[in-house]
Amino acid sequence: MNKMNFLLKVSRPGLWFPTIWLYLLPLGKLDVWNSPIFWLGMLFVCFPLNFLIYGWNDIVDYETDVLNPRKGSFLFGAKGTKEELSSLPIYIFIVQLISWPYFIYIAGWPMLVLLLVLLTILVGYNFPGKGLRNTPPLDLLAQVGYLLVVPFSMMINDIAVIPTLTYLYLLLFAFQSQLIGEVMDIEPDRAANRATTATVLGIRNTKLLIIGIVAIETSLLIFVYQDYMFGGMLGLGLVWLLTDLFLIFKTKAYTLTQMRLFGVGSNLIALVSMSYVWWSGCLLVIP
Secondary structure, X not given: OHHHHHHHHHOOHHXXXXXXXXXXXXXXXXXXXXXHHHHHHHHHHHOHHHHHHHHHHHHHOHHHHOOOOOOOEOOOEOOOOHHHHHHHHHHHHHHHHHHHHHHHHHHOXXXXXXXXXXXXXXXXXXXXXXXXXXXXXXXXXXXXXXXXXXXXXXXXXXXXXXXXXXXXXXXXXXXXXXXXXXXXXXXXXXXXXXXXXXXXXXXXXXXXXXXXXXXXXXXXXXXXXXXXXXHHHHHHHHHHHHHHHHHHOOOOOOOHHHHHHHHHHHHHHHHHHHHHHHHHOOOOOOO
16 A cells, blocks of 8 residues: 555646646537546546656656655655655556557557657656756746647547647646746755756746736736636736735745645636636637
8 A cells, every 4th residue: 555655646646637627628518528538538647647747757856855845745746765766667667558558549640649759858858967857947848748638638539629829828827837836846946956947037036927927828818718707717816926926925935834725725726727618618719
C-alpha cells in the first residue's frame, strides 16, 4: 500500500483538474457519458499522462523537492526518497507501455505522432543542465505540451476541429497555471539555485504577469466569445489576484496552510468552470 500511495501521489491527483478540463473542453454539449472510449481517455489523462509528466519532474527535481514543504501529499505530489525515485522510471515505462498501444490502435499514426511530440517536449523540458525547466522564460513555452490533451480528446472521441483562437486562450491558461505554481515554489527554487521565470522576475512582477494574462483571458471571453458568465467568473478571479497583490499578501510568501486552501479552492473552481464550459460549449464557437 505504501508503494501504491507513492505512485498515486506522483501523478498529483490534486493537479488532475487542468488535464481533465482540457480533455472535456472539445466535448462540449456532447452526450459522451455512455462511451467506454470517453472514460478510458479520461482515465489516461488523469493517471498515465500525469504519471509520466510529473514522475519525470520528480526525478529531476529531487534537490528542489527536498526543500519544498508542500510536496509529499496527494494534493501537490510525492516527495520521493532517492531509492523510490530510482525505481520510478521502470514504473513510468510500464504504465505507458500498457496504455499507449490502445490509443494508437484507436486513432492510428496521428496519435503516435502526438505522443512522440509530447515525449519530445518532456525531454526538452527535463534535459539535464540546460533543459527548459531551468531556462526562463522557456519554462513557460514548454507548457504547450498540455494543449496536446485537446487533440488527444478530439482523436479518440471523433470530434471536429475547434477554433484556433481557443488554443491561444488555452495556452494563456497553461502559462497562468505554471506561473502560479512557480510563485508558490519560489523559496525552495531559490534555495536550490533553480532558475524559473518567477525567481528571475520576483514575486511582485510574476503576480503582475499573471494578472496581465488573466486580464487578456477575461477580455477574450467577454469581447470575442461573448460569454458573460464564464468571463464574469474569470473577472472575479482577476479581482482576487489584484486584491492578493495590492492589499493582502503582496509579496509575502504563502504559508503551507494557505497553499493547501488555495489548492482545494482551485479544484472546486475548476469543477464549476469545467462543468459550465462543457454544458455551454462556450469555447467551441466564436459568434
